[in-house]
Amino acid sequence: GESVGLHLPTLSVQEGDNSIINCAYSNSASDYFIWYKQESGKGPQFIIDIRSNMDKRQGQRVTVLLNKTVKHLSLQIAATQPGDSAVYFCAENMDSSYKLIFGSGTRLLVRP
Amino acid sequence: ETGVTQTPRHLVMGMTNKKSLKCEQHLGHNAMYWYKQSAKKPLELMFVYSLEERVENNSVPSRFSPECPNSSHLFLHLHTLQPEDSALYLCASSPGTAYGYTFGSGTRLTVV
Numbered sequence: 001g002e003s004v005g006l007h008l009p010t011l012s013v014q015e016g017d018n019s020i021i022n023c024a025y026s027n028s029a030s031d032y033f034i035w036y037k038q039e040s041g042k043g044p045q046f047i048i049d050i051r052s053n054m055d056k057r058q059g060q061r062v063t064v065l066l067n068k069t070v071k072h073l074s075l076q077i078a079a080t081q082p083g084d085s086a087v088y089f090c091a092e093n094m095d096s097s098y099k100l101i102f103g104s105g106t107r108l109l110v111r112p
Numbered sequence: 113e114t115g116v117t118q119t120p121r122h123l124v125m126g127m128t129n130k131k132s133l134k135c136e137q138h139l140g141h142n143a144m145y146w147y148k149q150s151a152k153k154p155l156e157l158m159f160v161y162s163l164e165e166r167v168e169n170n171s172v173p174s175r176f177s178p179e180c181p182n183s184s185h186l187f188l189h190l191h192t193l194q195p196e197d198s199a200l201y202l203c204a205s206s207p208g209t210a211y212g213y214t215f216g217s218g219t220r221l222t223v224v
Contacts, residue, residue, distance in 0.1 A: 034212045043114070043202050043215030044155075089155070096210040098143055098167055102155040 008087060010107040019077040021106045023090030028071060030092035034100065035064060035075045039086045047075070047088075077108075085110045115139040118203050118216035125193065126224055133188040133219045135203030143167075143206045144186040145213060146178060150199035161186060162208070193223045 013019045025033065031052040036044035050057045050064045050073075057064050063076040073090050087107050091100040116137045125131050137144060146158040160168035161180040175197075177189040186203055200220050204213035 032210045036215075041217070043116075043204075043217045044213075045114070046212045046214065049212050093210055098145075098160045098162065098206075098209050099157055100213060101157075104154045 008105050008107045010109060012109045012111060013080050014111050015080060015082060017080055019075075019080045019084070019108060021075045021077075021088050021108065023073040023075075023103050023106075025071050025073055025090065025092045025103070026101065027092065027094050028068075030094045030101075031096070032093040033064070033066060033073050034091045034093075035062075035073075036089045036091060036102075037084075037086045038089065038105070044089060080108075080110050082110050082112060084108060114214050114216060116203055116205055116214050116216035118201075118219050120219060121217065122220045122222075124222045124224060125190065127193060127195070129193075130189070130191045132190065133201055133203075133221075135186040135188075135216055137184055137186075137203075137205040137214070139205055139214060141205035141207050141214070142183055143208060144180060144183070145204040145206075146186065146188050147202040147204060147215075148199050149202055149218070155202070158188075190221075193221075195223050197221065198223045 034049040035047040037047050038044045048059045048062050048064050050066050055066050061078045065074045087105045089105045090103045119134045143162045148156045158172045159178040164180045179187040200218045202218045203216045206213045
């Protein structure tokens with residue numbers, strides 16, 4: 001029979017608009033968080049990270065916000081471009097271990 | 113491209129075959145990882161090596177056997193796989209704990 005894949009939430013935005021992708025993480029002990037971007041046929045690519053002693057960090061066109069109270073992470077992309085179309089994953093790291101735990105991802109579609 | 117190179121990019125194998133996936137990193141990182149990415153589940157950690165020693169071993173069937181001969185190379189030996197093992201196998205490296213990973217482009221494995 002046909003395989004049933006993960007149902008990825010999809011965010012569709014107009015080119016030039018800002019995008020906000022959200023992630024709820026699982027463990028209150030997590031102290032390091034990363035956003036990855038994965039384009040079709042490629043491995044995940046590091047975008048930006050944040051440690052738990054911060055609540056906001058900015059990069060080039062991207063901002064990550066961390067709300068430890070509600071265990072929520074968000075990625076904001078300014079002036080979204082067609083090249084931003086991809087699946088975005090958040091990842092959390094606990095207690096300085098080697099293991100990153102990944103979320104299931106959000107698909108971002110940019111309309112021209 | 114990313115500094116982590118995986119070969120082959122695509123592999124089709126029968127259930128009785130033996131094959132190996134290869135990963136090489138040119139980043140001077142100390143830790144290397146195997147992850148499995150399938151349509152049904154989020155990224156799953158399989159194995160972690162730090163300075164050639166296995167440091168994590170998530171309940172992975174014995175038909176998957178990792179090997180880390182030095183800190184730049186990582187192999188995943190495959191034997192008598194099942195069709196449900198078909199997935200994208202991703203290799204990654206990191207400087208150590210609590211750092212983002214750098215991923216390779218993956219090996220798309222199909223078991224027939």
